[in-house]
Amino acid sequence: MIIVVGIGADGMAGLSQASRDELARAGVVYGSPRQLELLDDSVTPDRREWPSPMLPALPTLFGAAGGADVHVVASGDPLLHGVGATLIRLFGAQRVRVLPHVSSVTLACARMGWTVPDTEVISLVTAAPHTAVRRGGRAIVLSRDGQTPATLARLLNESGRGDSELTVLEQLGGPGERRRDGIARDWAKAGPAEVGDLNVVAVAYRPDERRAHALPDEEFAHDGQLTKQPLRAVTLAALGPRPGELLWDVGSGSGSIAIEWSRSAPGCAAVAFERDEQRRERILANVTAFGVRVDVRGGAPEALADAPEPAVIFVGGGLTQPGLLQACFDRLPAGGRLVVNAVTLESEAVVAQWYSKEGGEVRRYQHYQGGAVGGFTGWRPALPVTQWSVVKG
Structure with missing residues (x-):
C-alpha cells in the first residue's frame, strides 16, 4: 500500500492524529526536500527525496517495495x-490511500472570502503562464515559483486585463504566511519583491467580459481569414467538443476555431496548422489573450507528421493542396471526427469526391447581413459554405 499524507506549511503541528500515526509507523518516506524538512523526530530518518525526473521513476520505485507499505508526504x-x-x-x-490536509486553494479562498465552487483553480506548476489569462471571473492560480505573480501580471496587462486585482499569498497556514495585494498594471512594471516559491495568486479578472461560445469576430486579431461568427457556431456544433479531446485546426487563419474549441469543454486543447508566418503570429497573440492551450505549427501536410494524434480534425483552409485531406484522414484514428468547410468551387469538388467515397453528411450554409442601401436597409449575402462531416470507420 502507498500511503500519501498531505502536509501544510505549519508542518507536523497541523496534521490530524491519523496522519501523525501513519507517519510514526513509516519505514521509509518519500517527498520533496521542502516537505521532508517539515517532519520531526517522530518520523523515520529514512527520508528519500524524489528522483529527477520523478514520473518515469515511479513504477520502478514503488514496484520494488513489494508488499511493504510506503509513505509519501505531499503538499496540502x-x-x-x-x-x-x-x-x-x-x-x-x-x-493508494490518501490522507489529505487542507488544500492551498481552500486556505486561499478563506483568506479572500471567496466560495470554492465559484472559484476556478488553475495550475501553472507545469502549464504555460498564458493559460491563466481569463476574460472575467476569479481564480486561484497555483504558482510554479516566485516569478509567477509578476509574469502573470505582465500577461494580463498585455491582454487588456491590466485592471485585474491580484493577491499573492505565501506560506499559507504556516508561521511565515504573508499577503500582498496589487493591480496587474502596476505589477507588470515592477512585481512584488522577494516572493517565495511557495505561493498562490488569487486573481479577480477585470474587466469582466465573459462570454461562453460563438465570440464576436472583433474579439480576434485577424486579417479577414477567420471563420465568421455565425458559421463558427455551426462548425463547433458539427465538431462536437468532448472533455479532454485534441483538435487539429488545419489552415487555421486566425485560430478562431482552435480557440473556441479549447474554451468549450474541460481539458480541450488544439494544434493549429498555418502556413503563413504573420498569421501564425496572430494566432499566438489570440491564444495568449484567451489563455487557451493551442500549439501553433507550420503548414499542412508537412507539419502533420510529428503532431500528437487528434480526436477531431477541422480543415478550414488549404483544401485544394495536393495530399492535404488524405494526410489528415490517414492520421485520424478510427472513430475520429472530420469536419471540412469549403467555399470555392475547386474545394467543393474535393469535398464531393471524398463524400462519394467515405459518406458522412454534407450541408450548405448561407447567411445574410443587414446593411444600408441608400436610406434603407437591405440584405448582403456572405459567401455560401459547404460543410462535410464524417466519422472515420
Whole structure:
C-alpha cells in the first residue's frame, strides 16, 4: 500500500492524529526536500527525496517495495494537482490511500472570502503562464515559483486585463504566511519583491467580459481569414467538443476555431496548422489573450507528421493542396471526427469526391447581413459554405 499524507506549511503541528500515526509507523518516506524538512523526530530518518525526473521513476520505485507499505508526504491535498492523483493513475485506487490536509486553494479562498465552487483553480506548476489569462471571473492560480505573480501580471496587462486585482499569498497556514495585494498594471512594471516559491495568486479578472461560445469576430486579431461568427457556431456544433479531446485546426487563419474549441469543454486543447508566418503570429497573440492551450505549427501536410494524434480534425483552409485531406484522414484514428468547410468551387469538388467515397453528411450554409442601401436597409449575402462531416470507420 502507498500511503500519501498531505502536509501544510505549519508542518507536523497541523496534521490530524491519523496522519501523525501513519507517519510514526513509516519505514521509509518519500517527498520533496521542502516537505521532508517539515517532519520531526517522530518520523523515520529514512527520508528519500524524489528522483529527477520523478514520473518515469515511479513504477520502478514503488514496484520494488513489494508488499511493504510506503509513505509519501505531499503538499496540502495530494489529490488537487498533486502526486496523489498521479500515483492512483499509475497504481490504481486499491493500492493508494490518501490522507489529505487542507488544500492551498481552500486556505486561499478563506483568506479572500471567496466560495470554492465559484472559484476556478488553475495550475501553472507545469502549464504555460498564458493559460491563466481569463476574460472575467476569479481564480486561484497555483504558482510554479516566485516569478509567477509578476509574469502573470505582465500577461494580463498585455491582454487588456491590466485592471485585474491580484493577491499573492505565501506560506499559507504556516508561521511565515504573508499577503500582498496589487493591480496587474502596476505589477507588470515592477512585481512584488522577494516572493517565495511557495505561493498562490488569487486573481479577480477585470474587466469582466465573459462570454461562453460563438465570440464576436472583433474579439480576434485577424486579417479577414477567420471563420465568421455565425458559421463558427455551426462548425463547433458539427465538431462536437468532448472533455479532454485534441483538435487539429488545419489552415487555421486566425485560430478562431482552435480557440473556441479549447474554451468549450474541460481539458480541450488544439494544434493549429498555418502556413503563413504573420498569421501564425496572430494566432499566438489570440491564444495568449484567451489563455487557451493551442500549439501553433507550420503548414499542412508537412507539419502533420510529428503532431500528437487528434480526436477531431477541422480543415478550414488549404483544401485544394495536393495530399492535404488524405494526410489528415490517414492520421485520424478510427472513430475520429472530420469536419471540412469549403467555399470555392475547386474545394467543393474535393469535398464531393471524398463524400462519394467515405459518406458522412454534407450541408450548405448561407447567411445574410443587414446593411444600408441608400436610406434603407437591405440584405448582403456572405459567401455560401459547404460543410462535410464524417466519422472515420
